Each structure stands twice: as structure tokens, then as C-alpha cells.
Amino acid sequence: MSSSERRRLLAAVSAAGISALLAGCGFQLRQPPRLAFSSIALVGFAPRSPLAEELKRQLARQVQVQDDPARAEIVLRALEDVRERSIVASTSAALVREQQLRLKLSFRADTPGGRELIARAELLVARDLSYSETAALAKESEEAELFREMQSDVVGQVLRRLASVSV
Known part of the structure; x- marks a missing residue:
């Protein structure tokens, strides 16, 4: 050998x-939380929202994701789906040194008939990111990765809340 x-x-x-x-x-x-319903519709998300796409992917593993809210047991309504970047620290020469990335989702869930299942909830995830102009391309890649991680975190939180719903 x-x-x-x-x-x-x-x-x-x-x-x-x-x-x-x-x-x-x-x-x-x-393991992903077990959902007690068989179909859901996602409404109110921006077109081609990365958060909505990941949420659909995760939900499709367990339930049917409907395009028509009238055909779904539960309707998840996005009230706000925002990605933000703000400058937290800069040098005396006005060069950016640190940024904060935020991902915010406000949503509610109800039945197609209008019965409230989850009252308006807001999820906010933030991460700090150091920045350097000499490594701008690498920092851009790091920012995209941080947003993906934050998005996965928010999707997990939404799934756990949906798991507590009984239709």
C-alpha cells in the first residue's frame, strides 16, 4: 500500500x-422547520428580489409555491424588502474605512380570505464591513457574500415563524 x-x-x-x-x-x-400547510404565495416582493428567490427555493422543498394568492393556503406579504449600505467611519481625507450593510424585511402572513396568521413583523440584520480603496474588488465580493449570508439568516427566521402557523 x-x-x-x-x-x-x-x-x-x-x-x-x-x-x-x-x-x-x-x-x-x-433541519429546516416543518411547515403545517401545503401551499403558499409570496406577494409584494420587488421583481427579481434575491431574498424572494431564496425564500421560494427553501419553501419549495416542503410546500407548493403558488403564483396566484387565491389558490394558496397562506399568503406571505412583503411590506418592505430593502438592502442598504451606509458609511460608518471615514478618514480625515474623506476616504471610507468602514461600512454597515443592512437587510430589512417587513412582512405579514394571512389567509387568502384575509384572516391574519402572522402580524406585521420586521426582521433587520446588519453586518459591519471594513473597506479599503486598494482592495475595492475584493471588498465588493466580500459585500456580496455578506448579503448572501444575511439573506439566508432572514429566510431561516421567516421559515421558523411560518412553522409556528397553523391554518
Whole structure:
């Protein structure tokens, strides 16, 4: 057996051992919350909203996402879907040193008949981002990644709230 084959075998045995230890202690990866309804419609989101797209993707794993609110059991209404960037710190030469990124979603959920299931709720997620003009392209990429992470966080929070709804 060559040394590379031994390393691969050792890595496989180590991974299996770690998996067995974690399973034995009751560790389990977080599962998406179980939804008690079979269809939902998303309305009020901006066209091509990245947040709405991810929310649709996550919801489609468990329920049917309808385009027509009248055909859905629950209607999730986006009242506000905003991505913001503000300058938090700058130098005396007016160069930006730190920004704050914010993702805000205000929403409510009701039945097509108008019965309120979730009262108006607002989710706000913020992250700080250092900035340097010499690394502008890298910072732009970092900003996009932070927005994706914040978006996933908001989608998870919305799903957990929807899991508490009984139609």
C-alpha cells in the first residue's frame, strides 16, 4: 500500500470515526422547520428580489409555491424588502474605512380570505464591513457574500415563524 493510499484510508477512517462520535452524542445537523400547510404565495416582493428567490427555493422543498394568492393556503406579504449600505467611519481625507450593510424585511402572513396568521413583523440584520480603496474588488465580493449570508439568516427566521402557523 502506497503512502497516498494509506493517507486516504486514514482520512476515511477518521471521518467515519468523527461521524460515529457525533452521532453517538446526539448531534444532528439543523433541519429546516416543518411547515403545517401545503401551499403558499409570496406577494409584494420587488421583481427579481434575491431574498424572494431564496425564500421560494427553501419553501419549495416542503410546500407548493403558488403564483396566484387565491389558490394558496397562506399568503406571505412583503411590506418592505430593502438592502442598504451606509458609511460608518471615514478618514480625515474623506476616504471610507468602514461600512454597515443592512437587510430589512417587513412582512405579514394571512389567509387568502384575509384572516391574519402572522402580524406585521420586521426582521433587520446588519453586518459591519471594513473597506479599503486598494482592495475595492475584493471588498465588493466580500459585500456580496455578506448579503448572501444575511439573506439566508432572514429566510431561516421567516421559515421558523411560518412553522409556528397553523391554518
